[in-house]
Amino acid sequence: MAFLMHFQNYASQGASRHSEAESPDQDPGVTMAAPMLRWGCRGRRWAFARVDGGSCHRRGAPTGSTSNRIRGESSVAQQPLHTAQKTRKGEHKWAAVVGLEIHAQISSNSKLFSGSQVRFSAPPNSLVSFFDASLPGTLPVLNRRCVEAAVMTGLALNCHINKKSLFDRKHYFYADLPAGYQITQQRLPIAVNGSLIYGVCAGKKQSQVIPKTVRIKQIQLEQDSGKSLHDNLRSQTLIDLNRAGVGLLEVVLEPDMSCGEEAATAVRELQLILQALGTSQANMAEGQLRVDANISVHHPGEPLGVRTEVKNLNSIRFLAKAIDYEIQRQINELENGGEILNETRSFHHKLGCTMSMRDKEGKQDYRFMPEPNLPPLVLYDATSLPAGADPQQVINIDQIRETLPELPSVTREKLVQQYGMLLEHSFTLLNEVGLLEFFQNVIKETRAEPKKVTSWVLNTFLGYLKQQNLAVSESPVTPSALAELLDLLDSRTISSSAAKQVFEELWKREGKTPGQIVSEKQLELMQDQGALEQLCHSVMEAHPQVVMDVKNRNPRAINKLIGLVRKATQSRADPVMIKEILEKKLSL
């Protein structure tokens, strides 16, 4: 019997409010703002020494840039080597193997199988349909948008999209899983065999970007669970089902990574891709992107070690920290004759360590079973599309491929080509939320050279933001203001040091334009050649000794003179101009 898939319309189908459980508005665990990692180039200190004393990535041969060439190769060969802190010469080196399971909440109006809304931080149990609460007799209806999001993500990650995929039930009892099972795609997921390319920093100043590839095993569609809030004081658990049934993309990354930094950078790249696609907001602090890491260590050339799974990684920075901690812990354990247990560990961000969760007594058997209420999910391409098919009832992979937005790697390439910036600068522009848009807006409005703009945005502007721990959206300086400032600089109306001064004024949020600040503070460069010549003359007369030094070929003396003249102009003169005048007068 062949069934056509019914797709749920976006309209809500009578969401109800179940307020059996009263709970605070937010899970305290997720309100914490997560500091962002800047594409892995920060000078983090590793808990373990690196073999070559430099970047842990140097050893891994740079992988081919955009192909899936890496697939099938032994991942072991590429692992950088780690040694324990106390390792003496001649002992075995350790290699770490890291794989990731990433859950990305799909950005959609309604849930994966029900019409109730998807919204973060809504009042508890206010977004719960009968299906979400697992009322008896309710049935799942697949949300078309979620399927499209999965296909888009699969295509962006170079996956093979399965024309037919299946849904399964995964059983376990938990208070925030009202049906007693999660609908997922265990046997035949929607997308398989992809790859993700990310760039890690290398080189003496960590200024080179080396592309790396991690294979993607599969992407599967599944339901999110609700949230349990444990009230230990009154020893009760409060359940919020707002999240129950929200669509998730589970992205499984093969164990092709070898340290926290690689994993963090890969996750950041995935985050950017999901955000570019719009398939997930991928905000880790809001739990829209959740990462579990599988970690093991072994001696190169020997079989892989026993792995642990580290959960509760709710920021990219903690992800890197947790992985590195866990690698080091395993090495220490093994070096001291201990044993690694195949267990689930939780990362405690305050203590900065991982701890065994010991929550599963014995092995969990999820008793997978085909979901009988959902027919196989069938996707079409241009060649297989049945004639006269209702476009509302079919999903055309080719059509989705055509409408894919620009991916971060392409954006970066364009930035490099269009503005002649360094590749690592393009990484920074994309990694910082809103920075690229800010940059582009400045470019649009200014006559200044792109290189100048890049330098101002990445050094001055970003520096100020970092210093005050602000996001781009919180910046007191608008793109137009910076553009105007750069124009003033470009037209040599002000000197670069005056420009810095203006920028600092702008940062105070007093609502003044750069032009106003320049005129109020009289920061314009002296354009009057005669006046400047007069000034130079007076300075020379006042400092005969310095003039003598210049004439005696003391190379520093001219600078001293220039400085004296600038001082006399209250820094409003262009030093280049001063130098020219002085040189002429001194007949150098």
Added chain:
Amino acid sequence: MLGRSLREVSAALKQGQITPTELCQKCLSLIKKTKFLNAYITVSEEVALKQAEESEKRYKTGQSLGDLDGIPIAVKDNFSTSGIETTCASNMLKGYIPPYNATVVQKLLDQGALLMGKTNLDEFAMGSGSTDGVFGPVKNPWSYSKQYREKRKQNPHSENEDSDWLITGGSSGGSAAAVSAFTCYAALGSDTGGSTRNPAAHCGLVGFKPSYGLVSRHGLIPLVNSMDVPGILTRCVDDAAIVLGALAGPDPRDSTTVHEPINKPFMLPSLADVSKLCIGIPKEYLVPELSSEVQSLWSKAADLFESEGAKVIEVSLPHTSYSIVCYHVLCTSEVASNMARFDGLQYGHRCDIDVSTEAMYAATRREGFNDVVRGRILSGNFFLLKENYENYFVKAQKVRRLIANDFVNAFNSGVDVLLTPTTLSEAVPYLEFIKEDNRTRSAQDDIFTQAVNMAGLPAVSIPVALSNQGLPIGLQFIGRAFCDQQLLTVAKWFEKQVQFPVIQLQELMDDCSAVLENEKLASVSLKQ
């Protein structure tokens, strides 16, 4: 009026011979009189009267909604009904009042039908006797029929007649008893392995199981999702077709309903001639346990078709004998999964234990489910264990495919409908029935009906004749997938030929006091 068919009473309503309110009140009063049958778990008197009032207004203004407007119906208590308690005859759902209507319920209400109440069943529809629900067993109205009683008087060995009442079959026994005792004109059952057809056969009714995917399951509390279908119990084939016409069609809330446009309404032509028909007789259905009476009626029915010019051929469904064991694996596995949601958290029963969430789950489920349900959950979880999945579940799925293919092959050989028995014998007394456990009974009683569910085919049980004991015997017709109308057309022709007698419940209808006396006796005997 109460003895009429749905079609007849619908005509009477249209002609103003009776008003919906009068009809509703008559049915309500009969429900009260026949309370001892235990057919209803909940009688929705107020709702029904209000619906009747509205229907009456429509008739008065000439805005009747159609054939079902003002018609009293009953619904098995495993369909979700908004604002009306829905229990599945389980402690687990006692007091559970759903906030929504099952699609089939909503469709009936949209057509103006009056919901008289929710009918009794085996707990979560797991059973074939309607004896294993928390509200007690359902009694077969035929136990009190003139036809049966007269035969029993001839039998000197009969004991206390009121302790000797008969089961209805099940699990939709409450729905069957409700229609059979004239308390409504049609009832919804559910059919997973024969749960609609089996009680229909035992209660002398038409029991129709539509093709899987033709009628929405949204709101039907599942037993086995891949086999469940809403079933229809009526007094004649035309009535079943009217109800099917109201129910059939795709439902955006049930992704397993099919999109193909349906030939509506299901008007059944009167076949003048069956000479173009080919009737298949599956040889594997001739089992040793089949009672000689049923076997003889089966063979007479085949002769009837043949004598009227139809081609009657023997066919083989070679995998039939694996059906029961295969069903056992698939059913219990889905049951284990479907029942996981009953944890006492969101709705339904919750125990008092609060030491831990796990302890609360365990006690809630122990208190909430009966032994049958717990037993099935246990075996189902066993079959789904990683180490057993391939050996049990996957194999059972393969066998299911073979069973389904048996039917495909039979139909491909030119057969239009298959003719089989519905049950091994007529209804047995309760005391006899409970000598075997639920599992044994289900395995025996589903033998002719349950392979159909594996294949998703339409099937209907038609009452044929009374046994020597004066009890109804039904035969089953099985059709091609989505050829429900063709199947019912053949059934309608057959129904006309056999002229099955109407149940004679005069004492019950007219003599209220006699009934009440019976009730006392019956309840006494139950408690012993």
